[in-house]
Amino acid sequence: MSTTDIQPGETAIARAWLALRALPQPTLADLFGADADRPATLTRRIGWPVEPGSTAQAGMLIDFSKTHLSDALLAAFETLTEAAGFGLACEALFDGGIINVTEGRAATHGALRGSGTPAQVEEAEALLTRMGMLVEAIHDGALDEVKHCIAIGIGGSALGPALAIDALTRDGAMVDVHVVSNIDGLALEQAFAACDPATTLIAIASKTFTTIETLTNANSALRWLADNGVEDPGGRVIALTASPENAVEWGVDETRVLPFTESVGGRYSLFSSIGFPVALAIGMEEFRAMLAGAKAVDDHFRETEGCANAPLLAAYADQYYTRLRGCQTRAVFAYDERLALLPSYLQQLEMESNGKSVTVTGAPVDGPTAAVTWGGVGTDAQHAVFQLLHQGTHLIPVDFLVSIGPGDQLDPAHHRILLMNCLAQGAALMAGKPSDDPARAYPGDRPSTTFLIDDCDAAALGALIAFHEHRTFANAVLMGINPFDQFGVELGKAIAKQIESGEGEFDASTRALLAAAGLG
Ligand code: F6P
Numbered sequence: 083m084s085t086t087d088i089q090p091g092e093t094a095i096a097r098a099w100l101a102l103r104a105l106p107q108p109t110l111a112d113l114f115g116a117d118a119d120r121p122a123t124l125t126r127r128i129g130w131p132v133e134p135g136s137t138a139q140a141g142m143l144i145d146f147s148k149t150h151l152s153d154a155l156l157a158a159f160e161t162l163t164e165a166a167g168f169g170l171a172c173e174a175l176f177d178g179g180i181i182n183v184t185e186g187r188a189a190t191h192g193a194l195r196g197s198g199t200p201a202q203v204e205e206a207e208a209l210l211t212r213m214g215m216l217v218e219a220i221h222d223g224a225l226d227e228v229k230h231c232i233a234i235g236i237g238g239s240a241l242g243p244a245l246a247i248d249a250l251t252r253d254g255a256m257v258d259v260h261v262v263s264n265i266d267g268l269a270l271e272q273a274f275a276a277c278d279p280a281t282t283l284i285a286i287a288s289k290t291f292t293t294i295e296t297l298t299n300a301n302s303a304l305r306w307l308a309d310n311g312v313e314d315p316g317g318r319v320i321a322l323t324a325s326p327e328n329a330v331e332w333g334v335d336e337t338r339v340l341p342f343t344e345s346v347g348g349r350y351s352l353f354s355s356i357g358f359p360v361a362l363a364i365g366m367e368e369f370r371a372m373l374a375g376a377k378a379v380d381d382h383f384r385e386t387e388g389c390a391n392a393p394l395l396a397a398y399a400d401q402y403y404t405r406l407r408g409c410q411t412r413a414v415f416a417y418d419e420r421l422a423l424l425p426s427y428l429q430q431l432e433m434e435s436n437g438k439s440v441t442v443t444g445a446p447v448d449g450p451t452a453a454v455t456w457g458g459v460g461t462d463a464q465h466a467v468f469q470l471l472h473q474g475t476h477l478i479p480v481d482f483l484v485s486i487g488p489g490d491q492l493d494p495a496h497h498r499i500l501l502m503n504c505l506a507q508g509a510a511l512m513a514g515k516p517s518d519d520p521a522r523a524y525p526g527d528r529p530s531t532t533f534l535i536d537d538c539d540a541a542a543l544g545a546l547i548a549f550h551e552h553r554t555f556a557n558a559v560l561m562g563i564n565p566f567d568q569f570g571v572e573l574g575k576a577i578a579k580q581i582e583s584g585e586g587e588f589d590a591s592t593r594a595l596l597a598a599a600g601l602g
Contacts, residue, residue: 094161094164094165095162095165095166095562096448097165098158098161098162098165098166099162099405099448099449101158101161102155102158102159102162102402102405102406103406105152105154105155105158106154107150107406107407108150108152109150109527110148110150110512110526110527110529111526111527113150113152114147120147121145121147123147124145124146124147124149124151124395125143125144125145125146125147126143126144126146126390126392126395127141127142127143127144128141128142128144128378128379128382128392128545128549129141129378130374130375130377130378130541130545131374133371134370134374140536140537140539140541140542141378141535141536141545142533142534142535142536142542142545142546142549143533143534143535144392144396144531144532144533144534145531145532145534146395146396146399146531148508148511148512148529148530148531148532149399149402149403149479149529149530149531150399150402150407150529151395151398151399151402155398155402156389156398159389159398159401159402159560160388160389162560163388163394163559163560166559166560166562167559168394168556168559168560171555171559172383172384172559175189175192175555176192176197176198176199176380176384177198177199178190178193178198178199178202178345181564181566182345182347182564182566182567183442183564184564184567184569185566185567187344187345187566188345189345189346189347189350189566190202190206190343190345190346191346191347191350191351191353191354191551192380193205193206194206194210194342194346194353194354194373195353195373195374195376195377195380195544195548196373196377196380197377197380197381197384202343205343206343206354209340209341209342209343209354209355212340213340213355213357213358213361214361214366214369216320216340216358217358217361217362217365217366217369218366220257220283220362221256221257221362221365225283225317225318226281227280227281228257228281228282228283228362229257229258229277229278229281229282230257230258230259230260230276230277230278230281230282230283231257231258231259231260231282231283231284231285231359231362231363232259232260232262232270232273232274232277232282232283232284232285232303233259233260233261233262233285233287233358233359234262234263234270234284234285234286234287234296234299234300234303235261235263235285235286235287235288235296235322235356236263236264236288236293236295236296237263237293237348237349237430237434238289238347238348238349238350238351238352238356238430238434239287239288239289239293239296239322239348239351239356240261240262240263240287241263241349241423241426241427241430242349242351242352242356242357242360242427242547243259243261243287243352243356243357243359243360244261244263244423244427245352245421245423245424245426245427245543246352246357246360246364246372246540246543247259247261247359247360247363247364248420248422248423249420249421249423249538249543250360250363250364250368250372250420250539250540250543251363251364252419252420252489255363255364256362256363256364256365257283257362257363258276258277258363259359259360259362259363260272260273260276260277261359262299263295264295265294265295265298265299267302269299270299270302270303270306274306279306279307279310279311279312280310280311280312282307282318283318283319283320283362284300284303284304284307284315284318284319284320285319285320285321285322285358285359285362286300286319286320286321286322286323286329286334287322287323287356287358287359288321288322288323288325288329289323289324289325289342289346289348289351289356290323290324290325290328291321291323291325291328291329291332292325292328294575294578297332300319300332304316304319316333316334316335317335319334319335319338320334320338320339320340320358321334321338321339321340322340322342322354322355322356322358323339323340323341323342323355324341324342324343324344324346326339326341340355340358341355342354342355342356347566348568349430349431349434349435350431350551350566352547353372353373353376353544357369357372360372364540368540369540371539371540371541371544372540372541372543372544373544374541374544375540375541375542375543375544375545375546375548376544376545376547376548377544377548378541378545378548379393379544379545379548379549379552380548380552383548383552392549393549393550393552393553393555393556394552394553394556396531396549396553396556397553397556397557397560398560399479399529399531400412400453400479400553400557401557401560401561403453403477403479403529404449404450404451404452404453405449405450407477408450408477409453409476409477409478409479410450410453410454410476411453411454411455411456411476411478412453412454412455412456412478412479412480412481413456413457413471413478413479413480413481414428414455414456414457414480414481414483415457415458415459415460415463415480415481415482415483415504415507416457416458416459416460416483416484417459417460417461417482417483417484417485417500417501417503417504418459418483418484418485418489418500418538419459419489420485420489420538421459421483421538421543421546422459424457424483424546425455425456425457425458427547428455428457428550429455429456431550431551431554432452432453432455432550432554432557433452433454433455434568434570434571435452435554435555435558435565435566435568436451436452436554436557436558436561436563436565437451437452437570438451438452438563438564438565438570439451440563441561441562441563442562442563442564443562447561447562447563449561451561451563452557457481460482460484460500460503460504460507461499461500461503461504464503464507468507471511471528472510472511472524472528473523473524473525477528477529478528479529479530479531480507480508480511480528480529480530480531481530481531481532481533482504482505482507482508482530482531482532482533483532483533483535483546484500484501484504484505484532484533484534484535485534485535485536485537485538485542486501486534486535486536486537487536487537487538488500489538504532505532507530508530508532510524511526511528511529511530512526512527512528512529512530513526514526514527514528533546581596581601
């Protein structure tokens with residue numbers, strides 16, 4: 083960046099980045115050698131009541147001490163935070179400011195769990211109450227017997243519900259929900275095979291109610307009901323959308339539309355009516371517990387200054403690795419089967435939000451933006467991809483997530499081995515091990531952050547989701563980008579439409595492929 087490119091307000095930001103880039107980069111061994119209390123200094127805990135009104139707390143501990151964050155880096159990041167206007171950005175987030183500038187919208191997902199202006203919170207609560215009444219009416223048999231639900235949606239209208247249902251129904255569900263996203267008919271057929279049409283509800287989740295995959299799947303699901311003797315398939319449909327008029331035009335009765343607000347982004351919408359299939363599966367009480375966990379993190383994020391703020395601290399580590407160490411990816415390993423879908427949920431949240439090349443002013447960004455988020459489940463991943471983490475040439479910061487409480491009822495040895503392995507991996511990545519044989523040497527100095535949750539329940543899941551929403555937002559503010567739009571997904575959709583209409587002009591490679599696929 084040349085000085086002539088620097089706007090008055092940006093000077094302090096540019097200076098803060100220069101200061102960050104000039105700092106020495108001690109190893110993890112140096113950092114631990116210099117500060118024996120490092121884990122105490124760099125561990126944060128966020129808590130929430132174990133149940134509404136209880137003084138007993140559950141929570142999660144986040145240990146950042148195995149990252150390269152030093153006192154000097156933290157001080158320099160705090161300077162950047164101030165220069166980037168983080169305080170004002172946070173206020174705008176929770177006060178309904180127009181922070182999604184390219185679309186002229188606020189981002190009011192916080193209000194869904196009570197973190198917003200009184201008017202927004204009241205509106206969100208009214209919509210939630212309405213959703214809750216429908217959920218309870220269905221549980222009470224108001225729509226005859228409902229044993230199954232096929233929840234159709236894609237992206238933000240599917241990933242959150244799929245994660246929450248997979249995480250929270252391991253011991254059984256009030257309604258058996260199948261989330262179907264892909265246009266590949268195999269996905270829908272698989273759901274049909276697991277459901278009885280006479281007792282199946284179809285939930286169509288789409289913020290815009292224009293998404294071709296979702297509407298095509300919804301049409302096929304209605305046909306399946308009709309073909310299998312359901313007299314009024316339309317009566318078995320619930321629409322979850324921020325575009326109620328599109329849902330009604332498509333054919334959903336307006337009494338069966340559960341709306342949410344336009345200012346709730348798709349990938350931030352799990353706690354809106356998009357969460358209806360989750361509430362159907364786990365009940366409203368548990369759904370509200372998920373909201374309470376998210377609210378606890380909102381409160382922490384709003385009220386905690388500087389590097390005591392855990393999502394902000396996570397963003398410091400993210401910025402350090404992507405911008406100062408050139409890491410192109412960040413890996414997330416859930417040592418818990420219940421969180422198996424968390425890495426794919428986070429992929430959309432982080433990559434669709436912060437995978438950008440321009441700032442909020444439209445200027446090119448001055449460094450890399452979102453890392454590629456990837457990951458898997460421990461211990462499985464240890465036997466598949468950890469070789470590269472330990473000895474490969476990439477430096478990959480890793481997040482480990484693990485619950486102190488077990489999810490299974492088997493011999494406690496299972497959970498003990500799971501926990502031990504999770505903690506061992508972080509230790510091994512950091513410590514490394516020299517060897518005279520280069521093939522057997524571990525370089526070490528490889529960073530990780532460990533999330534230790536008391537129990538993997540609804541509140542913890544809500545907290546983890548809100549934590550990552552705020553981490554993503556904090557990263558965006560530090561980079562000066564808008565995390566709430568996603569124009570990058572539009573071009574491919576437009577070209578698919580051109581192919582369908584036969585009107586597009588395509589390159590030679592695409593023409594040949596279309597011909598070979600029988601579409602030319
Ligand atoms: O194409 C990307 C996207 O717009 C996501 O942002 C969104 O979550 C997904 O498609 C589904 O959109 P909708 O909820 O409007 O069907």
